[in-house]
Amino acid sequence: MTTPLIHPGWAQPATNMVTGYSLEMTAKDIGSLRAAAPAIRPTAPVAVTFLPNEDPAARIAAVKAVRDLGFEPMPHFSARRIGSAGAFEDYLAAAVAEAGVKRCFVIAGDPSTPEGPFTDSMALIASGAFERHGIAAIGVGGHPEGHPNMSEEQGFAILEAKCAEIVARGMAPLVVTQFAFDAGRVLSWLAALRARGTDAPVRIGIPGPAGIKTLLRFAARCGVGASTAVLAKYGISVGKLFGSAGPDRLVDELDRGLGPEHGPVRLHFYPFGGLEKTVAWINGYDRAHRSRAPERTV
Template sequence: MPMLQNDYHLSPSRLSDHYSLEITAKDVDALHDSKALIAPDTQIAITFLPGEDPSSRLAATQAVRKLGFEPMPHFSARRIDSLRSFETYLHAAVAQAGVTRCFVVAGDPLLPEGPFSDSAALIATGAFERAGIRTLGVGGHPEGHPHMSEAQCWDVLQSKCAEIAGRGMEPLIVTQFGFNADPFVSWLDNLRRWGIDAPVRIGIPGPAGIKTLLRFAGRCGVGASTAVMAKYGISITRLIGTAGPERLIDDLAARILPSHGDVRLHFYPFGGIERTVRWIENHRAPR
């Protein structure tokens, strides 16, 4: 989609206002060490990894709250073995970490480990609103979904957002990360055309080694062609060194319009939390 001509210019620093971060349970020490670099109440998502002890994930959620940030624990539907374990963990997160926002995904397993085949099944239980959750996040896929057509992606996303709102909660969309602004801008255009007005967090890869970035791209099914990576600032014929998302963020800032609504950035700190938040602050500084 060609870039729209307009007089609206969103600065990269403004686009980065109120950014969010994603961590694993193992990242708590690094988050603590980086506390001074992160604004209070920053939204911190805590992932739901396979084979992870739920108590470790709960401890990480508690730590996020104690550090003065806003925890958003993930719930991976196909990795939850029972309704009881789902509700037990949810209520513990609310009671012990003051959780008011959560994020739901289907999860990677092809076959569910319990009664939930997808994130819609978790939403349908009514457990989130009963627990007092006010914001419920779902995933967005600007570069498509490996198991759904484009039309199915839009149908499912629209249905989830409507279901969440109908249950008295605010939907939030957090996208898969990417290296190219084009799919993000096109997806935002289509999102609003579908009448979905939920706030959006665009997934941004934090600065990292080039091999690390390509490894995560391959694992997550993100487009990383030679042309895309060259636009991002990486030559895949030279895998030495590190790369940050400055070109991507600058391009997004130049192309996101008022009609796109509430759009912020969500950072995946592939190169480490401290490196990511230091990079964000340096990029936000006046240039």
């Protein structure tokens, strides 16, 4: 499957692993985004999550803040949390009209019973709403460390079907993975994805620096599993839950392991410890590696 690139920057060599990064935020993080904005790279994609019990107006305000601060907004759409087709269209139309949104991210969402007519993210893609509103790119989820409700084979098959449907509708697919602790599993998953013929750009989910308890809490909530050995390799000791951990080892291992066979890859940061702390870590990594690392083509 041949797919267009999401952004011209993907076609340029990356100086190091954090070149071309993207970020994630919630509707409550506008203040944090404003505080971190001077240190965030211009035009960086910033995803705005779709959490329960949020006012849609708050999500639109966050999406608009991303655009107003000079970044590229990518609002989430959680299929099972959308109450009606009208609510879906209204939110999408407002995001386009008020923030010039060109890319969106779709997920099924956590509820076992849909709150409206959409049972999964494919239902949103197949509705035709995104292309009607001029959306150019659609992000879909990938799960290198597995999904609690499906086998690896099912995960790949569903991901491939979504990418094919997005391409058929004249848009560009982008895969954004759940955050992971295990670089080896991420690399194996990427190699398998490419071997099956999916060449869509992939953003690997990276947990930003945060307290160890915070990281483990989000991991449990998101279904990310890791053995004691993997956590220790990442820098987390289950016997010492105080203190913080950053993604240095994970990113370094990805840097060493990624090759042309893994296709176009960038990083997507989940700032569990806060946007300012995550952006500071990214810029520190960039400074430390920019002068000595050879150019990458991932």
